[in-house]
Amino acid sequence: MDRRTAIRCAGVGLGALLAHGCAPTRRLDRFDAVRRLSPVRASWDRVIRTTVGLRPYRPSGFRLDAERLGAKMLIHNFGHGGSGMSLSWGTGRMAAELALERPERDAAVIGAGVVGLTTARQLQRRGFDVTIYAADVPPNTTSNMSLASWTPTSGLIDGERRTPAWDFQFRSAARFAYHELQLLVGRGYGVSWMDGYALRFSPPSVEVDARQDALLPDELRTGATTFGPGEHPFPTPFAVRRPSLRIEPSIYLDRLVRDVREAGAAIVIRRFASRSGLATLPEPIVVNCSGLGARTLVGDAELTPLKGQLTLLMPQEEVDYSTFGSAVQGGDGFVHMSPRRDGIALGGTSVEGDWSLEPDEEARRRIVEAHIDLFARMG
Numbered sequence: 001m002d003r004r005t006a007i008r009c010a011g012v013g014l015g016a017l018l019a020h021g022c023a024p025t026r027r028l029d030r031f032d033a034v035r036r037l038s039p040v041r042a043s044w045d046r047v048i049r050t051t052v053g054l055r056p057y058r059p060s061g062f063r064l065d066a067e068r069l070g071a072k073m074l075i076h077n078f079g080h081g082g083s084g085m086s087l088s089w090g091t092g093r094m095a096a097e098l099a100l101e102r103p104e105r106d107a108a109v110i111g112a113g114v115v116g117l118t119t120a121r122q123l124q125r126r127g128f129d130v131t132i133y134a135a136d137v138p139p140n141t142t143s144n145m146s147l148a149s150w151t152p153t154s155g156l157i158d159g160e161r162r163t164p165a166w167d168f169q170f171r172s173a174a175r176f177a178y179h180e181l182q183l184l185v186g187r188g189y190g191v192s193w194m195d196g197y198a199l200r201f202s203p204p205s206v207e208v209d210a211r212q213d214a215l216l217p218d219e220l221r222t223g224a225t226t227f228g229p230g231e232h233p234f235p236t237p238f239a240v241r242r243p244s245l246r247i248e249p250s251i252y253l254d255r256l257v258r259d260v261r262e263a264g265a266a267i268v269i270r271r272f273a274s275r276s277g278l279a280t281l282p283e284p285i286v287v288n289c290s291g292l293g294a295r296t297l298v299g300d301a302e303l304t305p306l307k308g309q310l311t312l313l314m315p316q317e318e319v320d321y322s323t324f325g326s327a328v329q330g331g332d333g334f335v336h337m338s339p340r341r342d343g344i345a346l347g348g349t350s351v352e353g354d355w356s357l358e359p360d361e362e363a364r365r366r367i368v369e370a371h372i373d374l375f376a377r378m379g
């Protein structure tokens with residue numbers, strides 16, 4: 001099956017595969033590609049830490065616009081939910097283009113998470129002198145607690161609240177970001193392509209997949225290959241493989257900090273209580289990339305946390321794929337595994353409105369046990 005055929009067959013159920021002449025082949029190259037996968041050595045004695053982060057969710061989607069703050073221009077770039085690691089280069093570029101409308105070339109960026117750092121780089125590329133002001137810097141930001149796969153629509157917007165104008169902003173941001181992240185692959189940023197396997201008890205449905213991803217432009221989706229019973233090593237009847245970009249947050253954020261500094265930015269540790277504090281800054285342009293902090297900083301009552309936690313196992317260099325889903329039908333809820341150099345990240349939580357930074361023990365058990373079971377049964 002050539003790549004185009006594989007793409008055409010992506011997301012098509014087994015019956016439909018046969019009917020459309022896309023029957024799963026037993027050609028060695030296709031089969032070997034999955035047979036070589038090394039199982040994760042999932043066990044409680046390999047757990048090394050559990051981290052918690054609060055995704056900055058806005059039901060009406062991220063905020064990307066400008067307003068006046070006295071004589072200053074205040075640009076907002078926050079509220080990326082579970083998609084900030086994916087989208088930040090794009091919204092950062094659009095924020096920097098808003099700043100170009102002013103004649104001055106000095107800008108303050110509030111926040112040193114992924115959104116603040118990439119926005120600072122986009123401003124620098126356009127000739128701005130940038131100072132970053134942040135209460136916390138990596139490794140102590142929400143961005144460091146991220147799984148950081150290419151998930152540009154995850155926990156991003158309540159579908160009922162979408163507007164054509166916001167969709168246009170989103171699609172522009174996603175296109176820019178997808179392109180930018182690809183250019184960082186293989187350059188020491190911790191950005192790489194990796195095969196992900198969605199584990200399924202039934203074949204994927206074209207209609208459901210299309211509906212879920214309706215926001216995302218087609219060209220930002222890689223092709224998927226569906227493996228049926230006996231064709232893959234996982235204990236579920238079906239596995240759908242899709243290559244995807246992924247980011248290792250600790251490497252990536254440190255590189256971004258280094259880049260903004262090398263391009264001349266100072267990073268000042270400072271917490272602002274309200275927008276009147278921003279008005280005292282010397283820079284005529286202020287870009288607000290404060291994530292969930294914008295709730296109090298600029299009074300954005302819509303912002304709410306989507307609490308997420310990851311449990312890390314000892315690293316395993318030979319594990320070079322990710323998984324989504326458990327081996328128990330309807331039993332474990334959604335779980336996922338993604339390997340990186342600092343450990344194998346296991347996750348699967350998103351609790352709206354929970355501000356606690358303490359790990360949830362029940363969720364930790366559920367997620368670790370689901371992966372112990374999954375990899376014990378991997379062929």
Ligand SMILES: Cc1cc2nc3c(=O)[nH]c(=O)nc-3n(C[C@H](O)[C@H](O)[C@H](O)COP(=O)(O)OP(=O)(O)OC[C@H]3O[C@@H](n4cnc5c(N)ncnc54)[C@H](O)[C@@H]3O)c2cc1C
Pocket residue numbers: 052053054055056078079080081082083084085086087110111112113114115116133134135136137141142143144145146147148149150151152270271272273289290291292293294297307308309310347
């Ligand atoms: C478990 C988990 C998994 C995730 N998985 C993914 C994924 O797979 N893909 C993806 O794209 N995204 C994912 N995300 C979401 C992603 O991490 C966030 O969207 C992103 O980190 C938000 O970045 P940010 O820069 O806006 O916020 P932050 O990283 O929180 O940075 C905010 C910055 O603003 C500063 N700040 C805040 N308030 C103030 C103030 N008053 N004064 C001064 N400074 C202030 C902070 O100190 C910090 O420097 C995940 C998140 C979690 C928790």
